[in-house]
Amino acid sequence: MELKSEKSIKEYLEKLPDDTIIKYYLDVEYSPFPILIIEEYTRRFKRKTKNEIIKDLKFQSRLAKKKTKELGSMAKKRKLVDDVTREKSEAIIKQAKIKGYEISEKLASKGSILGSKLKKKTKSTIKSGRNLSSSSSKDLDLLKKLGDLQKAGIITKKEFEEKKKNILSKI
DSSP: OOOEEEEEEEEHHHHHHHHHHHHHHHTTOSOOOOOHHHHHHHHTTTTHHHHHHHHOOOHOOOOOOOHHHHHHHHHHTOOOOOHEEEEEHHHHHHHHHHHHHHHHHHHHHHHHHHHHHHHHHHHHHHHHHHSSSSHHHHHHHHHHHHHHHHTTSSSHHHHHHHHHHHHHHHO
């Protein structure tokens, strides 16, 4: 890219990384185009003071130093990045399994309580259904309830089919 016009210089400055813009800004008096550098700097960092920018840079350098130490220790242990990633992934999966198991235990205990209550109600409904007269509308209602119980997983398909045959034989 040739820097011929003010527009081309602005485009060039826009493509530069933040740290380069900061360096140019700090040495703006030596720049051949100080106003453009100041404009680009204020465009990018208009809400940040110089101290805030330095604070951000220090934070980024601490992060980079931490990563460098991690990579150095991995190199000493002759570990690959893939191994570390796999270990971290396995730890996350292990935690998720433990949490999932706890949740499933809670659901199972609540589900068994609800299931036993529903089974008692359905058994009483089915017994009372046998004592009813052979009214077809009541039998059809009973079939619907049995279908709902089967969908809910409270009774098996086999149990549903047996009750269905008994009810249909009465009609």
